[in-house]
Amino acid sequence: MAETSEFPLVTGHLSLDLVNTEVSRRGTRHNLLATPQDLMRWLDAVERAGGLKRESIPQWFGGGRERVEGEGYGESQGESGPQGHGELGERHGRGGQGHTPEEQAEIVLDVVLQLRGFLRAGFEVIADGGRPDTGWGEELERRVARAPVAYRVSGGVLVPVPVGSAADALASLVALDALQLLASGELTTLRRCANPDCVLLFLAENERRKWCSMRLCGNRAKVARHQARMVKP
């Protein structure tokens, strides 16, 4: 488990940790991915936590993503702007022609947030003991098909590298992770955090685990129980 001060990365899975970028504080939901810069920082945090390889992450807006020329998604050498991030979606009909890098980054964010909402709907059904309808998995398959995954050997491991626009490539990585979880049966241990004011989901490696993380919710509950004992006559 890895947690940054900024993002709860409590599952080690890209798709679940994406859903967990929506948090609740005192009854109000907060979106931790409000801007493309937030998304970029989240991707960096996931990478640092080992949930994603740098080679898998598409190059996109902001200058935060350094890439060897020619490795970019969409092969836009020569036509990208001074920042070198002009390729989002031009060749793929999404977020296409005439968008500034900033607009394209917003499009990437929109696609990711839309996918996050879609994933949450299915994951919550599973966490509550149900099964999402077959259309849920099929839609995830379509997301992967839109930017199919090639592989590269890096540091002795196989790294998936989706081929497509940045938006489609990111969505493909996330959808692939969700499909792997679905196919492996791991989602049978998916749970909602026991803190009623917390909306995080986690995979319970044992029956006793009730909290998304001890640091975020477990300790809080412990302190509350302790205080309740203290005030009893």
Ligand SMILES: [Zn+2]
């Ligand atoms: Zn929690």
